[in-house]
Amino acid sequence: MKEVLIIYFTQTGQLHDILKNVESTLGGENINIDYHRIVPEPAYDFPWKNEEFYDVFPESYLQIPQETNQPSEKILSKKYDLIILGYQVWFLTPSRPISSFLKSDTAKKLFKDTPVVTLVACRNMWIQAQEKIKIHLKSLNAHLVGHIALVDRHINHISVITIQHWMINGKKDRLFGIFPKPGVSDTEIAKANRFGAPIREALLSDSFNDLQDKLLQLDAVRVNPYLVRTDERGNVLFSKWANFLIKKGGQGNPNRLKWIGLFKYYLLFAIWVIAPIVFIVFLLTYLPMTPKRKRERIYYSSVALNEN
Template identity: 40%
Template sequence: MKKRILVLYYSQSGQLRDILDNILYDIQHKVEIDVVQVEMENPFPFPWTSATFFDAMPECVELIPSAIKPLPHEVMNNHHDLVLFGWQPWFLSPSQPTTSFLKSQYAAILKDKPVITVIGSRNMWLNGQEQVKVMLKEVGAKLVGNIVLTDTNSNLISVLTIARWAFTGQKAASSILPEAGVQTPDIKNAQRFGMQIYKHLENNRLEVLQKELLMQGAIHLDPGLVILEKRGIKNFRKFAKYIREKGGPLDPNRKSRVKIFQYLLTVIIFILSPISSFTAMIQMHLQKKSLLRDVEYFKNLAYQEDML
């Protein structure tokens, strides 16, 4: 009897579905596959408006769920031998649809199941994965692997292309800027992970899968990003609390505070980011050993409190 894999994900643009499809491309005829996209009762817009985009930050950072549509009855009743859980970070945190699923009654489908997380990200995913680890543990899932695909363009270029994509819907390259998001060759190259996953699933050796995935380049992590994300998430947490003091999502009373956050984030990205990167480089040299330990931790699956 063929093994059955559940693919669960949320994606506005379809990029994460492309990544998951490529991971499974070489093994799609060797296993049974159920594919389910998490859907919100009140969907987020795509392309975004700036007002709705920046207003989504506080609930993402504070892991506040919203209602999702029920998962298909037949999928909930199927037995699954493995789950591929695709998610993406918003504001250095799990996207709200990700949190909403993991905190819903439907997350019971993950109980006692081995789970591989698959992340499609601009470049910073560490805090989000830490939060996902906790939520997976809370529903009784067992994390057995993590695959991360990121935008390999420079930080400034990737900010510009992601903004173009988020606010206009244009992923394709323009005369000035390259393609947005994870590069197409990297998405296609995710096919290399499929057979490794299949072999470990068939041989009941999923507990050692992550080591093999890392040998295949499942995660590339710049130590400097560890420093920058630690700084960034602290500021996001402060602003999330500050904004939510004035109400919930799209509350007119918090509009001015969302605007302040939008302005300051723009200043940080385009003006202070080069300075912050320079100081991070200095810190990287001064704390090389501890940072390398952090990198090894984030590449693996264990959870330790207060790493960010």
């Protein structure tokens, strides 16, 4: 009997639905699947209050750990043959509950010498968050063998508007009856069941060497070269902001909240002004950057970690 552990954090339930669809074709004879849903302590409210949504930025981006719930004794007593790690992206970084769990002693025990498939469901920019996940897994002596990225396929600025509506109002509906639904589309969520079969095959054969290639054949990852540039630039700026804001006090501190308000407006400026400039530069350098884009597409679609 092969033992699989699915670890995830979700507020909206979207990621759980995706993982259940993957499980529908992964599970069955000779495979047992356990779940551990990460719950931060204290838990985050959903929908978010506007102020609190931005106030989690410094600790999230800097990956400062917080308390999370422990897996059951049943889970802790097992040695798993595969872990599937489902996560979201908060401010170009794995969500704070996920990064906190990956820094825990419990994670050291569960992940050591274990194959891992990562599955991210987010708005669109996941590249640098996945690089941070790779670093966590390396520190845990885990083996990344597969990656799946499901995103909102609508254009960047449309998805900014719709995700904000979802997070603040708690409604995954069509804003004003005009905009598309936020998040991963219902079709993509349903079609996530296509990933279970190759994972099952690799697990039962004890060979994960070509799993990522098989997942890529099923359109598991799409690398958008423009978003690669935007993600890189965003991380540079977010690093400066996070290190500045963390010095202004803890979450809810009135002095910090004044600066958080400024960060909120800066973020809007970055999305609506800086990002289009990055796009123009991207277009102007499109031809000379072709070899680099090809290398990046191959690398970011893989499970390799560039440690240079």
